[in-house]
Amino acid sequence: MIEVEHLSKIYGATAAIQDVDFSVESGEILGFLGPNGAGKTTTMRILSGYIPATTGTAKIAGYDVHEQSMEVRRRIGYLPETPPLYPDMTVEGFLLFVARIKGVVAGDRVSRVNWAIERCQLGEKRKVLIRKLSKGYKQRVGIAQAIVHDPPAIILDEPTVGLDPKQIIEVRNLIKSLAGEHTIILSTHILPEVSMTCDRVAIINRGKVVATDTPNNLMSHLTQRGGYELELEGDMTKIESLLNNIPGVFKIQINPEITDNESDRYLVHVMTESDIEIGRDIANLIVNEGLGLYEMRRSRATLEDVFLDLITEESGIETKNEETSPITED
Numbered sequence: 001m002i003e004v005e006h007l008s009k010i011y012g013a014t015a016a017i018q019d020v021d022f023s024v025e026s027g028e029i030l031g032f033l034g035p036n037g038a039g040k041t042t043t044m045r046i047l048s049g050y051i052p053a054t055t056g057t058a059k060i061a062g063y064d065v066h067e068q069s070m071e072v073r074r075r076i077g078y079l080p081e082t083p084p085l086y087p088d089m090t091v092e093g094f095l096l097f098v099a100r101i102k103g104v105v106a107g108d109r110v111s112r113v114n115w116a117i118e119r120c121q122l123g124e125k126r127k128v129l130i131r132k133l134s135k136g137y138k139q140r141v142g143i144a145q146a147i148v149h150d151p152p153a154i155i156l157d158e159p160t161v162g163l164d165p166k167q168i169i170e171v172r173n174l175i176k177s178l179a180g181e182h183t184i185i186l187s188t189h190i191l192p193e194v195s196m197t198c199d200r201v202a203i204i205n206r207g208k209v210v211a212t213d214t215p216n217n218l219m220s221h222l223t224q225r226g227g228y229e230l231e232l233e234g235d236m237t238k239i240e241s242l243l244n245n246i247p248g249v250f251k252i253q254i255n256p257e258i259t260d261n262e263s264d265r266y267l268v269h270v271m272t273e274s275d276i277e278i279g280r281d282i283a284n285l286i287v288n289e290g291l292g293l294y295e296m297r298r299s300r301a302t303l304e305d306v307f308l309d310l311i312t313e314e315s316g317i318e319t320k321n322e323e324t325s326p327i328t329e330d
């Protein structure tokens with residue numbers, strides 16, 4: 001349904017996005033995940049026909065977003081970061097207006113607006129002026145204007161930003177309920193958003209897509225690596241060099257935050273090259289060297305680890321070996 005190939009957008013000396021490739025199947029929700037400034041909004045704006053790409057192509061339902069922009073606009077709904085709402089119109093009046101400018105034939109407009117109002121649970125607010133709505137309801141109106149013409153593809157830029165936890169759950173449920181009959185791209189910098197809402201995720205960093213897969217597959221790549229979480233007392237440099245010398249240790253992260261002001265306690269994350277058991281070696285070494293051991297447990301990779309692994313060149317205090325990203329695709 002959505003195909004993006006070698007897409008780049010250059011502003012002077014800045015490449016906002018570079019050689020971006022991904023595709024989204026019909027009925028799927030793709031999460032476009034990246035830190036601030038990664039290039040998410042730029043990609044969304046190119047896909048929705050608001051700005052042209054410098055190079056590369058993007059197609060929606062087979063239509064080129066630049067060459068056939070009118071065809072594309074009929075087939076997509078777009079929720080930008082700031083929803084384009086008219087505050088002095090009622091919810092219903094605004095949606096009727098949007099239905100008209102999006103080309104819904106006159107005889108279908110009322111039923112399309114009723115459908116969008118129902119899907120977005122706006123029934124009790126239909127006669128209310130938009131400026132009187134809470135942020136969460138405004139966001140629902142933003143989504144309603146994106147779906148009122150029943151587009152097969154929906155592009156949502158950070159749809160839950162600024163909402164309270166209850167509103168976030170409601171908007172996520174709404175998005176999930178739209179999948180299947182619609183193809184959705186959702187940009188976000190919030191990790192739980194992706195694991196809770198999306199079928200697949202494309203991770204973008206500094207303008208480049210660094211991985212595309214299901215959240216579970218992304219995690220399983222890293223769970224082939226194991227690790228241990230420790231709370232230790234002792235000299236930080238000594239802890240670091242001792243642990244780094246244990247065979248099978250891939251990387252050490254020491255949280256310099258002292259958990260007890262009276263002593264040198266550190267939270268240490270020992271990552272191993274594979275899911276090997278070296279807990280005994282670690283415990284023996286710590287005891288033999290006279291370090292204090294307050295806590296020790298196995299750790300498993302989370303989506304957050306995958307994300308940080310992909311977007312961070314160096315994290316923690318030191319690494320043993322060269323950083324490797326087993327799921328990097330570029």
Ligand SMILES: Nc1ncnc2c1ncn2[C@@H]1O[C@H](COP(=O)(O)OP(=O)(O)OP(=O)(O)O)[C@@H](O)[C@H]1O
Binds near residue numbers: 036038039041
């Ligand atoms: N009109 C512009 N002129 C110059 N540089 C731009 C322009 N628009 C975006 N950029 C740059 O392109 C890069 C990507 O920006 P973009 O807004 O797409 O990122 P983002 O992932 O959406 O970030 P955020 O989550 O902060 O909105 C940034 O470095 C940004 O400064």
